[in-house]
Amino acid sequence: MTKRSNEPFLWILFGAGGVVAAFLIPIHLFLFGLAFPLGLLDAPDYERVLTLARHPLTRVYLFILCSLPLFHWAHRFRYTLYDGLQIKHLNELINLFCYGGAIVGTTVSAYLVWNLS
Amino acid sequence: MARYTEGHPRWHRTRVSTFWWLGSWPYLKFILRELSSVFIAWFVVMVLLQIRALSHGPGAYNQFQQWLRAPILVALNAISLFFVLFHAITWFNLAPKAMAVRLRGKRVPDLVITTPNYAAWLMVSALVAWLVLGG
Amino acid sequence: MEPAFQRYEVPFRRDWVVLDALNYIKDKLDGSLSFRWSCRMGICGSCGMMVNGEPKLTCATFLSDYGLRPIRVEPLKNFPVVRDLIIEMSGFTAKLSKVKPWIIRKDETPLSEGEFRQTPEQLDTFKQFSMCINCLLCYAACPVYGLDPLFAGPAAIALAQRYNMDSRDQGSNERLDTLSQHDGIWGCTFVGECTEVCPKNVDPAGAIQQYKLAAAKEWLKSFLMPWGGR
Numbered sequence: 001m002t003k004r005s006n007e008p009f010l011w012i013l014f015g016a017g018g019v020v021a022a023f024l025i026p027i028h029l030f031l032f033g034l035a036f037p038l039g040l041l042d043a044p045d046y047e048r049v050l051t052l053a054r055h056p057l058t059r060v061y062l063f064i065l066c067s068l069p070l071f072h073w074a075h076r077f078r079y080t081l082y083d084g085l086q087i088k089h090l091n092e093l094i095n096l097f098c099y100g101g102a103i104v105g106t107t108v109s110a111y112l113v114w115n116l117s
Numbered sequence: 118m119a120r121y122t123e124g125h126p127r128w129h130r131t132r133v134s135t136f137w138w139l140g141s142w143p144y145l146k147f148i149l150r151e152l153s154s155v156f157i158a159w160f161v162v163m164v165l166l167q168i169r170a171l172s173h174g175p176g177a178y179n180q181f182q183q184w185l186r187a188p189i190l191v192a193l194n195a196i197s198l199f200f201v202l203f204h205a206i207t208w209f210n211l212a213p214k215a216m217a218v219r220l221r222g223k224r225v226p227d228l229v230i231t232t233p234n235y236a237a238w239l240m241v242s243a244l245v246a247w248l249v250l251g252g
Numbered sequence: 253m254e255p256a257f258q259r260y261e262v263p264f265r266r267d268w269v270v271l272d273a274l275n276y277i278k279d280k281l282d283g284s285l286s287f288r289w290s291c292r293m294g295i296c297g298s299c300g301m302m303v304n305g306e307p308k309l310t311c312a313t314f315l316s317d318y319g320l321r322p323i324r325v326e327p328l329k330n331f332p333v334v335r336d337l338i339i340e341m342s343g344f345t346a347k348l349s350k351v352k353p354w355i356i357r358k359d360e361t362p363l364s365e366g367e368f369r370q371t372p373e374q375l376d377t378f379k380q381f382s383m384c385i386n387c388l389l390c391y392a393a394c395p396v397y398g399l400d401p402l403f404a405g406p407a408a409i410a411l412a413q414r415y416n417m418d419s420r421d422q423g424s425n426e427r428l429d430t431l432s433q434h435d436g437i438w439g440c441t442f443v444g445e446c447t448e449v450c451p452k453n454v455d456p457a458g459a460i461q462q463y464k465l466a467a468a469k470e471w472l473k474s475f476l477m478p479w480g481g482r
Binding site: 018019021022023024025026027028029030031032033034036037038041042043044046048049050052053062065066069070072073076077079080084085086105108109112113115116117 | 148154204237238241246
Binding site for chain 3: 005008012079082
């Protein structure tokens with residue numbers, strides 16, 4: 001009886017990250033990446049953003065917004081490297097780079113969100 | 118499983134080009150969809166930088182906002198927005214395929230799943246905008 | 253020795269399909285041309301070939317769709333070529349056996365208990381996946397299979413899912429052992445081209461994504477409740 005792959009765990013993370021990315025990133029990217037820098041909308045001032053960000057719920061929200069999409073990227077990019085560039089033989093390196101990167105990013109976001117004071 | 122090549126090494130098998138994904142429009146669309154994940158990762162990096170700037174005081178945050186106004190950053194974020202939207206749209210359109218929702222014994226048409234997703238997306242986006250802009 | 257193209261000129265008839273043209277070539281121009289065909293009506297799955305770079309059933313592809321321009325016919329992509337337009341499909345048949353596309357019962361009920369009854373709703377859950385004619389067009393369209401011939405592929409996985417969803421079957425766990433692997437369902441990246449080219453609307457891509465979700469649920473179950481018997 002062959003042992004089943006643990007891939008489902010990574011796929012679930014990929015799916016969760018994809019959902020978060022699909023629902024939340026467009027509006028965030030539009031506001032903070034285009035609307036405010038281009039002056040299409042008035043950017044909220046420092047005090048307001050800080051107050052918003054400090055709220056415990058926002059901290060959790062920001063952590064999720066940063067961590068899950070990174071795992072979505074990790075999984076998808078890993079397969080893009082496998083199939084797009086045909087470098088599957090480097091799969092240990094690829095896995096380290098992708099999932100390792102996601103773990104590092106998650107840790108950094110946890111640290112930053114914790115230190116928001 | 119490579120039985121067929123074991124017994125018949127002379128049989129011809131075309132080598133797949135590194136640029137196989139340029140071979141057809143559907144393949145290219147697929148690779149672009151997969152590459153959208155890179156722009157999603159960029160977005161996360163941007164948010165992390167923003168949170169860090171926030172923690173370092175109004176001066177740092179101002180500098181961060183200035184940085185975002187640089188033309189190259191605006192261009193990058195415009196391209197990122199395109200890819201992030203591409204991700205969202207392909208995601209909502211494909212998600213019903215995995216779920217195969219059945220109601221009263223018949224398969225629910227994909228649109229019945231997709232439409233509420235788009236509606237929820239609009240509502241969530243409006244909520245976030247309202248919270249950020251000072252609701 | 254590299255493969256080479258050979259040009260033939262065939263009459264244009266409005267009701268001819270590419271298979272008719274191939275048979276004309278074999279009858280009148282070049283008796284050595286080798287290709288598979290049988291039913292000539294889109295149900296046996298024998299005549300799959302690349303027509304102008306797209307996987308098609310040559311019995312279902314009309315000459316008139318291409319105007320009077322040359323039509324390029326090649327053996328089905330991603331398979332080893334035996335000769336001319338004939339590809340080697342034993343790799344696929346081996347995969348098919350591996351996924352056990354038959355009703356698996358843990359408990360054989362005696363004949364006296366009568367037949368298994370199935371409602372139309374129960375049939376509806378897997379009927380679409382049962383329409384597969386093993387024509388292998390989906391394998392020609394799948395870039396993952398093109399890159400890795402060990403990948404189980406759309407048809408094999410869709411057929412496994414056909415039996416998983418069959419209310420009479422009790423073999424999901426067995427098939428999951430075989431297919432919840434990297435060269436099974438997890439190799440698929442949902443390109444979706446398999447579904448696009450399928451002549452019987454099987455939607456193998458949909459079958460595979462459903463399978464992934466089911467496998468993920470199974471994984472969660474075994475992770476959260478490892479004591480549960482399989």
